[in-house]
Amino acid sequence: MVDLIHVHGSHNHFYILDQTELNTPLVHDELVALAQKFCQKNAFWPGADGILVVDEPTHSGPVGKMTVVNADGSIASMCGNGLRTVTRYLSEKTGQKEFTVETAEADLRVAQAADFAKGVPAFSVEISPVLFNKEAFPFDNLGFDNIVNEKLPAINDHLSFTAIAVPNPHLISFVDSDQDLKETLGEIGQRLNGKNQYFPDGVNVNFAKILGPNKLFVRTFERGVGFTNACGTGMSATSFAFALIHPEMIDLSQSISVFNPGGMVKTNVHPNAEHPWIELIGNATFLDKVSLDESDLHQAKLEESNFTITKTNEETAYQAFVESL
Structure with a gap:
C-alpha cells in the first residue's frame, strides 16, 4: 500500500x-x-x-x-x-x-x-523569477513587448492589465465591481484559455480589489483548472503588480494581506532587489x-x-x- x-x-x-x-x-x-x-x-x-x-x-x-x-x-x-x-x-x-x-x-x-x-x-515559500518579457508567457498581437497597467482593447473595453510571469504566466487587473470579479473574469479567463491569438498557451487571469493599504482581495481563473479558491503564484504576481502600480498604497517594510475565496495569505514583495521576488506565506x-x-x-x-x-x-x-x- x-x-x-x-x-x-x-x-x-x-x-x-x-x-x-x-x-x-x-x-x-x-x-x-x-x-x-x-x-x-x-x-x-x-x-x-x-x-x-x-x-x-x-x-x-x-x-x-x-x-x-x-x-x-x-x-x-x-x-x-x-x-x-x-x-x-x-x-x-x-x-x-x-x-x-x-x-x-x-x-x-x-x-x-x-x-x-x-x-x-x-x-513561507519563494516565488520567482519575476518576468515581464512577452516570450515568458508567451503573448502576441497585443501591440506591446511587456504590459504594465495598459489598456488592451482586444481583451476588454474598460479595464487595464499587467502581465507578470513568476514563472507561471499571469494577467492581472485591478477592478472595482463585483460584476468584473465574476462575469468579466470568467469570460476573459475562458476566452484566453481556449484557442486564441493573444495567449496561445493560455494564461492565469487574476482580478483584484484594493481593500486598503497593504490589503487586497484576489480571485483567479487558473489555466488548466478554471476558477479556483486561491492561486499562490497569482496572489504573488498580483502583489508585485500592486507595488508597481499603486506604490502609494503599500509599505514594503510590511506584509500585504491577500484575501481570497479560500482564506488569506501574506506576501512580502521585493521589487528592487537584483533578483526581484515575492515571499508567499500561508497555511x-x-x-x-x-x-x-x-x-x-x-x-x-x-x-x-x-x-x-x-x-x-x-x-x-x-x-x-x-x-x-
Whole structure:
C-alpha cells in the first residue's frame, strides 16, 4: 500500500504523491492519467485542483523536486499554494525547517513560518523569477513587448492589465465591481484559455480589489483548472503588480494581506532587489491520507472499494481561522 496526502493551501486542493516511496515511479503519461482521473469529483471522491509529485532532486542542494500536474493533465511551471504543502511534507519527513525545493524553473527557498492560528501551520515559500518579457508567457498581437497597467482593447473595453510571469504566466487587473470579479473574469479567463491569438498557451487571469493599504482581495481563473479558491503564484504576481502600480498604497517594510475565496495569505514583495521576488506565506493543511495499492496508481484506478481514507482534524481549525478573518 502507498499513500496520497490530500492537502490544501487556501482551499487550493491537491494530492501529494511522493514517488521516492514507490517501488516504481510513475512515468509522464501515467501521471497525466492519474491527475485527469483523481482530480475529478464524484459521489465518493472529493477531487482536487492537481497532483503534486515529489521526486528526488536532479542535483545537489534541494531536499526534493516538485512537479505540478494540473487537473486536466497539463504541467504547471510552479504552484505557490502547492509548494507550501510540499514544504510541510518535506519538513516533517526530513526534520528540516529551512531548505530549498527544486521546481521546473528554479530552486526555491522555503521555510516553516509561525502558525497562522492554533492548529493552522504556515509555511513561507519563494516565488520567482519575476518576468515581464512577452516570450515568458508567451503573448502576441497585443501591440506591446511587456504590459504594465495598459489598456488592451482586444481583451476588454474598460479595464487595464499587467502581465507578470513568476514563472507561471499571469494577467492581472485591478477592478472595482463585483460584476468584473465574476462575469468579466470568467469570460476573459475562458476566452484566453481556449484557442486564441493573444495567449496561445493560455494564461492565469487574476482580478483584484484594493481593500486598503497593504490589503487586497484576489480571485483567479487558473489555466488548466478554471476558477479556483486561491492561486499562490497569482496572489504573488498580483502583489508585485500592486507595488508597481499603486506604490502609494503599500509599505514594503510590511506584509500585504491577500484575501481570497479560500482564506488569506501574506506576501512580502521585493521589487528592487537584483533578483526581484515575492515571499508567499500561508497555511499548509493536511486533510487526510489516502491508502491504495501502487498498481492502482499506475493504472489510475479509482473505485469506491480500492482505497481507504484516514482523516485529520485540521480542517476544523482552518475553518475557525477563516471565520475569524
